[in-house]
Amino acid sequence: MTKPPLVETPEGWVPAGLKVRGKASATAPKAQPDVGPASLAESVLVAEPEADPPKTAAESKASFRPMPVLTVLSIICLGILYMLGDWQWAKYVEKSRAPALSTATAPVSVAAALQSSQPDYRPVELTGLVDPRSVKVRALRDGISGYRIFSPVVLEDGWIFVDRGFVAEADANKVPALSGQVSYRGVLRKGAKANSFTPDNDPVLNVWFWPDLPAMGTSLKLTGGSPAYYVALNLVDPLATGQTQINPWADSKGANQIPPERHLGYALTWWGFGFALIGVYTGLHIRTGRLRFGRSPS
Structure with a gap:
């Protein structure tokens, strides 16, 4: 014995021809949603969040590909900045130790x-x-x-x-x-x-x-x-x-009238430029993807 088709009404899905509160349901049934096991499984699969793709070895390991020209210029500039700072530091020490x-x-x-x-x-x-x-x-x-x-x-x-x-x-x-x-x-x-x-x-x-x-x-x-x-x-x-x-x-105080404290300021300034250069160099390589840090597995 076949079951009558279901139709949609304001009160919900009911068999066709059934009276609900004095009203007969529509004789032309609308398409009944498939609520069978296959449909339920499909809905579960759709609702399930997609899993993250597995990490590759390149993404999980650190890598560094320096820019050749920029690296050479940065090393030269760092050497000059260090020597300038060391020169001013030596002047500071000399003048600080000079007896009054x-x-x-x-x-x-x-x-x-x-x-x-x-x-x-x-x-x-x-x-x-x-x-x-x-x-x-x-x-x-x-x-x-x-x-x-x-x-x-x-x-x-x-x-x-x-x-x-x-x-x-x-x-x-x-x-x-x-x-x-x-x-x-x-x-x-x-x-x-x-x-x-x-x-x-x-x-x-x-x-x-x-x-x-x-x-x-x-x-x-x-x-x-x-x-x-x-x-x-x-x-x-x-x-x-x-x-x-x-x-x-x-x-x-030496061969000029510059106080020792000013020489200390000059030394810190030159060395500060060196640290700033290192920061710019590192940031540029990170931005261009040439410097990657390894990520720990979750």
Whole structure:
């Protein structure tokens, strides 16, 4: 016996021809939804969320494919930034450790100062015969290129170079030669290379970029020893104009008036640029898909 077809009514699905609340159901049945086992299974399959595809080995492992040109340029820039920061850090350490000079400190002889535990920046006074020859050491002061004039002074127990002051490059040939006995006051300074960026001297061509005192003495054929220190005069007048000036290389804070705290700021700035460059380099490689980090399995 076949069952009558079902029709849809406001009250739900009922057999065709059945009266519901005094009304007969429609004789033309509408399509009955298939609620059989196959349909139910299909609906369950549709409703079930789709599973994530399995991760491949490339997606689960870290990978890095550097850009060749960018990598080389970044390494060069990082090296330069590091050296600039290291240079400023060395200046900061040097100036921080420099003893403060006191005007009340009485100067001593050069020999006594050289025998002290800290000869650098020790106030001294000397009397001796000045050699008319001099050595011009290239220098930069207040943005002006020029030379520092070093003249040897013969003492009772040897000789020592004296820094007579700075002259602009245009006035280098106007420095008068000194002779006879002189008396000076200044501070002992150690002849040393300023930093790794300072060029090397060329004694053969008589080109000097820093006071290499033994080599300077050899170039003038001085005998009796090559001291490691020179005397930076407190007041200088290398052109003999009658107007003395303060010699910045005799200052206990170094060869210029920049405080040590500013050198520390410069060092941190250069190194900060280096870290920023690393961040930009890493971010660019991540954005272009050349740098992937491994993902742990869930």
